[in-house]
Amino acid sequence: MSDNQERKGSARERLQKEREREKARERRRRTVIVAAAVVGVLGLAAVVGLLAANSGKDSGGSQAGPLSAPSGAQGEEQLAIPVGADDAPSTLTVWEDFRCPACAQFENALRGTIHDMVGAGELRVEYHLATIIDGNMGGSGSLRAANAAACAQDAGEFAAYHDVLFANQPPEQDDDFADNARLIELAGQVEGLDTPAFRSCVNEGVHDTWVEKSGLAFTEGGFRGTPTVLLNGESIFPTKGEEQISVANFKKWVEEANEGKEPGTATPAPGAGSSEAP
Incomplete structure (x- = not known):
């Protein structure tokens, strides 16, 4: 080849x-x-x-537990916490959020007057708890504080603890009330409230679903904001007709509503102290 x-x-x-x-x-x-x-x-x-x-396991929302209304809650779906005599001639309905600055201003200005009228049997108050600041600002302080207040209601100390919370309200953007330890610490200012039963109720969120239901009722009620304050069903905050709310006007409105009516059963003045805050 x-x-x-x-x-x-x-x-x-x-x-x-x-x-x-x-x-x-x-x-x-x-x-x-x-x-x-x-x-x-x-x-x-x-x-x-x-x-x-x-x-x-999780559809994006919390799995609602059983609705646990606090002891003595009244009204539709047991969403109102009453303070004062059932036979008082006038009823003040108050929707509040413990993180709401305007609610604290209302409470600090009128607390003593409301306590005196409740104690004299002239007025009964129905408190409803809202959680709109949690939704607007984020956090869970509104929910946690409302649950703690409901736990105080179980112990018969709602009014006093309610006042302590508003007297110690943190700045709106500060979610200090989200800390159960802080809420329990504040309970120490109400004699006899800081008990193992109260602590357990706060830490376990016993009334969380009740608070959520109350918050939903506020939203569905078409209210414009907190506080929403009604005297015998008529809105008085921030005005009643053309008149601005004040201590003097509030007293006048209640007296006018009670004219010709007998006062209800006198009760001890609720809350932590009865002096009006400045």
Whole structure:
């Protein structure tokens, strides 16, 4: 065989081997692609399975527990906490949020007057608790404080603890009331309230679902904000007709509403102290 023929033969062999190597590389590439696709499908299936498994555990909201109204709660769906004699001639309905600065201003200005009228049997107060600041500012201080106040109601000390919370209200943006330890610390200012039963009620959120129900009732009631204050069903905050709320006007409005009516059963003045805050 001539050198030329040998070179041609060697070239064909090299070409054939190169084609075989290329085919082998292509088979390996396809194997890798298929394997990767299988792994991807298995991974996707695992993720889908995880999502499916978790979808039954949490739908994005809390699982509501049983509605636990505090002791003595009254009214529609037991959402009102009453203070004062049931036979008082006038009823003051107050919607408040413990994080609400305007609520604290209302309480600090009129607390003593309301306490005196409740104590004299002239007025009965129905407190409703809202949680709008949690929604507006974030956090859970409105909810936590309202639950603690409901726990105080169980102990017969709602009015006094209610006053302590407003007297110690943190700045609106400060979610200090979200700390149960702080709420329990403040209970020390109400004689006899800081008990193991109260602490357990606060820490376990016994009345959380009741507070949430109350907050929903506020929203669905179409109220414009907190505080919402009604005297015998008529709005008096911040005005009653053309008159601005003040201690003098408040007294006048209650006296006008009670004209010709006998006072109810006198009760001890509620709350922590009866002096009007400045």
